[in-house]
Amino acid sequence: MELTGAEILVRCLKEEGVKHVFGYPGGAVLNIYDTLNAQEDVDHILVRHEQGATHAADGYARATGKPGVVLVTSGPGATNAVTGIATAFMDSIPMVIITGQVPTHAIGSDAFQEVDAIGITRPCVKHNFLVKDVSDLALTIKKAFHVATTGRPGPVVVDVPKDVTIARYPFEYPKKIEMRSYKPASKGHTGQIRKAMDMILEARKPMIYSGGGVVLDKSHEVFTEFCRLLGYPVTNTLMGLGAFPGSDPQFVGMLGMHGTYEANMGMHHCDVLIAIGARFDDRVTGNIEKFCPHARIVHIDIDPASIAKTVKVDVPIVGAVGPVLKQMNRMLRESERKPDEQALREWWKQMEEWRATDCLRYDRSSKRIKPQYVMEELYRITGGKAYVTSDVGQHQMWAAQFYKFDLPNRWINSGGLGTMGFGLPAALGVKLALPDEEVVCVTGEASIIMCIQELSTALQYGLPVKVINLNNGYMGMVRQWQEFFFQKRYSMSYMEALPDFVKLAESFGHVGMKIEKPGDVTGALEEAMAMKDRLVFMDFITDPEENVYPMIPAGAGQNEMILV
Amino acid sequence: MRHILSILLENESGALSRVAGLFSARGYNIESLTVAPTEDPSLSRMTLVTSGSDEVIEQIMKQVNKLIDVVKLVLLTESDHIERELMLVKTQARGEAREEVKRLADIFRARIIDVDEGTYTVEVTGTGQKLDAFLQAVGEVNVIEVVRTGLSGIGRGDNALRA
Ligand SMILES: Cc1cc2nc3c(=O)[nH]c(=O)nc-3n(C[C@H](O)[C@H](O)[C@H](O)COP(=O)(O)OP(=O)(O)OC[C@H]3O[C@@H](n4cnc5c(N)ncnc54)[C@H](O)[C@@H]3O)c2cc1C
Ligand SMILES: Cc1ncc(C[n+]2csc(CCOP(=O)(O)OP(=O)(O)O)c2C)c(N)n1
Ligand SMILES: [Mg+2]
Numbered sequence: 165m166e167l168t169g170a171e172i173l174v175r176c177l178k179e180e181g182v183k184h185v186f187g188y189p190g191g192a193v194l195n196i197y198d199t200l201n202a203q204e205d206v207d208h209i210l211v212r213h214e215q216g217a218t219h220a221a222d223g224y225a226r227a228t229g230k231p232g233v234v235l236v237t238s239g240p241g242a243t244n245a246v247t248g249i250a251t252a253f254m255d256s257i258p259m260v261i262i263t264g265q266v267p268t269h270a271i272g273s274d275a276f277q278e279v280d281a282i283g284i285t286r287p288c289v290k291h292n293f294l295v296k297d298v299s300d301l302a303l304t305i306k307k308a309f310h311v312a313t314t315g316r317p318g319p320v321v322v323d324v325p326k327d328v329t330i331a332r333y334p335f336e337y338p339k340k341i342e343m344r345s346y347k348p349a350s351k352g353h354t355g356q357i358r359k360a361m362d363m364i365l366e367a368r369k370p371m372i373y374s375g376g377g378v379v380l381d382k383s384h385e386v387f388t389e390f391c392r393l394l395g396y397p398v399t400n401t402l403m404g405l406g407a408f409p410g411s412d413p414q415f416v417g418m419l420g421m422h423g424t425y426e427a428n429m430g431m432h433h434c435d436v437l438i439a440i441g442a443r444f445d446d447r448v449t450g451n452i453e454k455f456c457p458h459a460r461i462v463h464i465d466i467d468p469a470s471i472a473k474t475v476k477v478d479v480p481i482v483g484a485v486g487p488v489l490k491q492m493n494r495m496l497r498e499s500e501r502k503p504d505e506q507a508l509r510e511w512w513k514q515m516e517e518w519r520a521t522d523c524l525r526y527d528r529s530s531k532r533i534k535p536q537y538v539m540e541e542l543y544r545i546t547g548g549k550a551y552v553t554s555d556v557g558q559h560q561m562w563a564a565q566f567y568k569f570d571l572p573n574r575w576i577n578s579g580g581l582g583t584m585g586f587g588l589p590a591a592l593g594v595k596l597a598l599p600d601e602e603v604v605c606v607t608g609e610a611s612i613i614m615c616i617q618e619l620s621t622a623l624q625y626g627l628p629v630k631v632i633n634l635n636n637g638y639m640g641m642v643r644q645w646q647e648f649f650f651q652k653r654y655s656m657s658y659m660e661a662l663p664d665f666v667k668l669a670e671s672f673g674h675v676g677m678k679i680e681k682p683g684d685v686t687g688a689l690e691e692a693m694a695m696k697d698r699l700v701f702m703d704f705i706t707d708p709e710e711n712v713y714p715m716i717p718a719g720a721g722q723n724e725m726i727l728v
Numbered sequence: 729m730r731h732i733l734s735i736l737l738e739n740e741s742g743a744l745s746r747v748a749g750l751f752s753a754r755g756y757n758i759e760s761l762t763v764a765p766t767e768d769p770s771l772s773r774m775t776l777v778t779s780g781s782d783e784v785i786e787q788i789m790k791q792v793n794k795l796i797d798v799v800k801l802v803l804l805t806e807s808d809h810i811e812r813e814l815m816l817v818k819t820q821a822r823g824e825a826r827e828e829v830k831r832l833a834d835i836f837r838a839r840i841i842d843v844d845e846g847t848y849t850v851e852v853t854g855t856g857q858k859l860d861a862f863l864q865a866v867g868e869v870n871v872i873e874v875v876r877t878g879l880s881g882i883g884r885g886d887n888a889l890r891a
Binding site for chain 1: 797799
C-alpha cells in the first residue's frame with residue numbers, strides 16, 4: 165500500500181519506538197501535523213519556542229539514553245532550533261531533528277520561509293540529510309537514528325521538503341542498516357589494553373578522570389567496578405558526574421575550573437592519568453602547557469578525534485567504555501599483580517591532606533541565603549535521588565558541587581556550549597520521560613528568562629517540575645569574572661527590571677514562592693516538594709555577591725586555584 | 729609540512745562542502761582541492777593538499793575520517809606516490825615571445841593547444857614544481873592567464889585506494 169511521505173515519516177518514528185516528539189507547527193510541516201493528529205502511537209508535545217523543543221528532547225535523551233525527537237517547520241522554525249542542536253552536539257547527545265523545507269522545486273529560489281537548513285546546521289550536527297525524494301524517506305530516517313545513537317552520539321537533522329511529505333510511496337521500514345562510510349569502533353585493541361594495564365598497575369600516584377562518555381555508554385557499573393578494583397582516586401568532569409557515586413570517599417569531586425582542590429591537585433601531581441570518556445576540555449585542563457606535568461596518560465575514547473586533540477597521550481585506546489573496561493576488569497581480577505599498596509596509601513594520605521582544606525566551605529552564619537546552602541538542603545531533602553537540570557552560570561556550578569550525584573543521568577546540564585535557557589525545557593523533557601521521578605531545575609534569574617515561555621508547556625502537559633531560581637540579581641558568573649579580572653567594573657551584568665517571579669509563575673497557572681531568609685529555606689523546599697502535582701517556582705533571594713570557589717583563572721595551571 | 733590527502737567519499741550533494749566546511753571551521757588550510765566521480769559513480773575521489781605539524785595532520789585525518797560521507801582516506805605523502813597537476817596558460821606570442829614560448833613548451837613537454845596572432849594557450853602537466861618552473865621560465869611579462877586544476881595523486885605500484 166502506498167502512503168504519503170508524512171505517513172511514512174510518522175510510521176518510521178513508531179518503528180523506532182519513539183513515544184514523544186517535541187515540536188511546533190508551520191506551513192512546511194502541515195501535512196506531517198495532519199498525520200500526527202490522526203494516530204495515537206506518537207505523542208506530540210507542543211512547546212512555545214523551537215529552542216524549547218530541542219532542549220526538551222535533549223533532556224529527555226540525557227535522562228533516558230534514548231534519542232530525543234524534534235519536529236519544526238522550515239525557515240524560522242529551523243533557525244530557532246539551531247541553539248538546541250548545537251547544545252546537543254557539543255555534549256554528544258543523540259537527537260533526531262526533522263525540519264520542514266520548502267518544496268523541492270522551490271529550493272534555492274528564496275521561497276517563503278526558506279533557509280538552507282542543511283548548510284546552517286552542518287557545523288553543529290553529527291550528520292544531516294536532505295530528503296529529495298519520497299522513495300528515500302524511510303531509509304534516511306533509519307540512517308538518521310542509526311547515526312544519532314551509535315558511536316559517539318550526536319544530533320542528526322533530516323530536512324524534509326513539503327512535496328516529499330505529500331508524495332506517495334510504498335512503506336517498508338528497513339530492519340538493518342549498513343553504511344560503508346560509517347562504522348564506529350566498539351572493542352578496544354587488546355595489545356593497547358595490555359599496555360595500558362601495565363602502566364596503570366605501575367602507578368604510584370594514579371588518578372582516574374572520567375567524563376560524559378561513561379554516562380553516554382551507560383557503563384557506570386563497569387566503571388565503578390574498575391575504580392573499586394584499583395582503589396585509585398576518582399574525579400569526574402562536569403559531564404561525568406554520577407558515573408561514580410558522588411557521596412563515596414573514593415570520589416574526590418569534580419575537577420577543572422571550578423573543581424575541588426583535591427581533584428585538581430591530584431591531577432597536577434599524579435604520575436599516571438587514566439582518562440575515560442573525557443575530552444580534555446579547556447575548562448578541565450586549564451593551561452595546557454602546565455597540565456599534568458608528571459603524568460603518563462592512558463585515554464579510552466570511542467572517538468579517535470578526541471584522543472590527542474589537545475593533550476598528547478601515551479596509550480590511546482579507541483573503543484567504547486563498557487567493552488574496554490570489562491576486559492580490564494577481567495584482567496585485574498585474574499592478575500597476580502596488584503597496585504602498590506604502600507604507594508597508594510601515601511597517595512591517599514596526600515589526598516586527605518588536600519581534602520582537609522575544605523575548599524567548598526562557605527559562610528554558614530550569613531544573614532543572607534547562601535546559594536550553596538540551598539543546594540545542600542535540596543540534596544538532603546530529595547535524598548540525592550532527584551533529576552537535576554540546570555541553566556548556565558554560578559548556580560550551575562553550585563549545583564554540580566553540592567548535589568552529590570550517586571547515579572548517572574541525574575545531572576542534566578549544558579556543559580560544552582553553556583546554553584542559558586536550557587534548564588527549564590530540559591526539565592520538562594525529563595519529567596515527561598520519567599513522570600514518577602522528582603525533577604528539579606536549578607536556574608538563575610537571567611537564564612530562566614531565556615526560555616520562560618515553556619512554563620506554558622508545563623501547564624498544558626501537567627509537568628510538575630520544581631524550579632529553583634537562585635536569584636542573585638546578577639549574571640553572577642559574568643559578575644564574578646568582572647570582579648576578579650576587571651576590577652569590579654560590572655558592565656551589563658546587573659539584572660535590572662526583573663519580573664515578580666511569584667506573580668509570573670502564577671500567571672502561567674503555577675505556584676510561586678519567594679524565599680528571603682536562610683531560616684525559611686528548608687521549610688519552603690519541603691513544602692514545594694510535597695506539592696507533587698504542581699509546578700512550583702521558588703524564587704530564592706540569595707547573597708548577590710557570592711562567588712564560586714575554587715577557581716582556576718584563565719591561563720593558569722590546575723595547581724593554581726583561587727581559593728575561598 | 730605539506731601533505732596530500734586522498735579521500736574517497738559518497739558522491740552526494742553536499743559531501744564536498746562538508747570537507748571544505750570542516751577545514752574552514754577548524755582553521756586548517758587548504759592549498760588545493762580537486763574532486764570528481766570515480767569508476768564507481770556512487771563515489772567521488774578528492775585530493776586535498778594541506779600543511780601543518782604532525783599533530784595537526786593527525787587531527788585533520790581523524791576529523792575528515794569522522795565525516796559520515798567519507799568512506800576512506802589515506803595520506804598519500806606517507807608512502808610512494810605520483811603527483812600530477814594540469815595547467816592551462818595563455819601567453820603572449822608576439823615578437824620574440826612567439827619563438828621563445830614554443831621552445832619552452834618543447835622543453836617542458838607542454839602542448840600548445842590554441843594559437844592566434846597574439847597569443848598561445850599552452851597545456852602543461854606535471855608536479856606543482858614543474859608548473860611553477862614553466863611559469864617562471866615564460867616570465868611574468870608574457871603570462872596573461874593561468875588556470876591550474878590543483879593536484880591529483882595516486883599511490884605507486886599496487887598501492888590502491890578503493891572502497
Ligand atoms: C559555566 C561553565 C563552567 C564549567 N566548568 C567546568 C569545570 O569546572 N569542570 C569541568 O569538568 N567542566 C566544566 N564545564 C564543562 C566543560 O565546558 C565541558 O563541557 C566538559 O568539561 C566536557 O566534559 P567531558 O570531558 O566529560 O566531555 P563530554 O563533552 O561529555 O564528551 C564525552 C567524551 O566521551 C566520548 N564518548 C562518548 N561516548 C563514548 C563511549 N560510548 N565510549 C567511550 N567514549 C565515549 C566522546 O567521544 C567525548 O570525547 C563548564 C561549563 C560551563 C558552562
Ligand atoms: C545564551 C547565552 N548567552 C550568554 C551566555 C554567557 N553567560 C554565561 S553565565 C551568564 C550569566 C548567567 O546569569 P544567571 O542565570 O543569573 O546565573 P548566575 O550566574 O547568576 O547564577 C552569562 C550571560 C551564555 N552562557 N549563554
Ligand atoms: Mg543570577
